[in-house]
Amino acid sequence: xxxxxxxxxxxxxxxxxxxxxxxxxxxxxxxxxxxxxxxxxxxxxxxxxxxxxxxxxxxxxxxxxxxxxxxxxxxxxxxxxxxxxxxxxxxxxxxxxxxxxxxxxxxxxxxxxxxx
Amino acid sequence: xxxxxxxxxxxxxxxxxxxxxxxxxxxxxxxxxxxxxxxxxxxxxxxxxxxxxxxxxxxxxxxxxxxxxxxxxxxxxxxxxxxxxxxxxxxxxxxxxxxxxxxxxxxxxxxx
Numbered sequence: 001x002x003x004x005x006x007x008x009x010x011x012x013x014x015x016x017x018x019x020x021x022x023x024x025x026x027x028x029x030x031x032x033x034x035x036x037x038x039x040x041x042x043x044x045x046x047x048x049x050x051x052x053x054x055x056x057x058x059x060x061x062x063x064x065x066x067x068x069x070x071x072x073x074x075x076x077x078x079x080x081x082x083x084x085x086x087x088x089x090x091x092x093x094x095x096x097x098x099x100x101x102x103x104x105x106x107x108x109x110x111x112x113x114x115x116x
Numbered sequence: 117x118x119x120x121x122x123x124x125x126x127x128x129x130x131x132x133x134x135x136x137x138x139x140x141x142x143x144x145x146x147x148x149x150x151x152x153x154x155x156x157x158x159x160x161x162x163x164x165x166x167x168x169x170x171x172x173x174x175x176x177x178x179x180x181x182x183x184x185x186x187x188x189x190x191x192x193x194x195x196x197x198x199x200x201x202x203x204x205x206x207x208x209x210x211x212x213x214x215x216x217x218x219x220x221x222x223x224x225x226x227x228x
Contacts (some may be wrong), residue, residue: 004159032214043205043218044160093159103148103209105216107159 002096002106003027010112013084021079021111023050023094029074030096034105035067038091050077050094084115118143118210122219130227135196137222139206140188148209149182149189150216155202163204164191196226 003026013019023033033050048069049057056069068080081088092111098104119142129135141149147168152160166173166180166189173180177196182189193200203223207216 006159034215041221041223043220046215049215097214102214103216104150104162104165105214106162107152110157110159112157 002030002098004094004096004106004108006092006094006108006111008111009109010114012114012116014116015085016083018080018082019084019113021081021092021094021113023077023079023096023108025075025096028099031074032097033071033077034095034097035069035077035079036093036095036107038093038110040091044093047079050079081113084113086115089113089115118146118208118217120206120208120217120219122206122222124222125220126223126225128225128227129196131196131198133196135193135200135224135226137191137204137206137224138188139190139208139219140186141208141217142187143208143210144184144187146208146210148216149180150207150209151180151191152205152207153202154205154221160205193224196224198226198228200224201226 005024007022031052035047036044038044047062050069050071052071058064071077095105095107122139150165153163154160164178166182177194179192203221205221206219209216
């Protein structure tokens with residue numbers, strides 16, 4: 001499988017500030033990464049597909065200007081929550097498709113965001 | 117698009133018992149069915165998967181069965197242990213898509 005890391009693991013911020021979350025693929029290059037959001041006791045909701053060298057593809061209902069995604073290299077994608085509000089508090093998880101068998105998703109450990 | 121239903125939402129068993137979680141899907145083009153285990157505060161971890169050309173797959177205490185005709189697949193855990201307690205998600209990938217559609221999850225509680 002793939003090893004995926006996220007940083008930070010948890011963050012607390014004030015309302016109105018911006019928060020950056022990093023997702024790294026540690027053992028192979030990934031031209032595509034995915035960002036999910038998960039509210040308590042709910043399933044994973046795909047937010048966007050991060051594409052190396054091009055714009056991210058956002059799911060319906062996800063504001064691209066609020067959730068900025070940058071796939072700066074083949075091993076790093078970042079998600080920036082801009083002007084965060086309490087309703088943005090959630091568990092954010094990235095995933096990387098498997099090498100070869102791309103249907104298999106390998107998830108990072110997640111980032112817990114709390115906006116006060 | 118694909119729709120995945122998962123039951124039950126909560127499953128409580130005694131240590132040593134078996135646990136079964138069932139999922140149905142809607143898109144007949146779906147051909148890849150992974151199962152993920154998510155422990156509290158962690159990201160989901162792939163535990164087993166099955167492709168549409170196979171009816172059953174086993175890995176030690178875990179097995180998955182697939183009925184393509186009925187469009188349902190199930191996760192079977194035998195000899196459950198307290199460390200099996202977690203939320204389990206089924207998913208289905210349709211027609212070569214990299215993006216899975218997830219079920220709503222099953223919270224499995226194994227009592228010692």
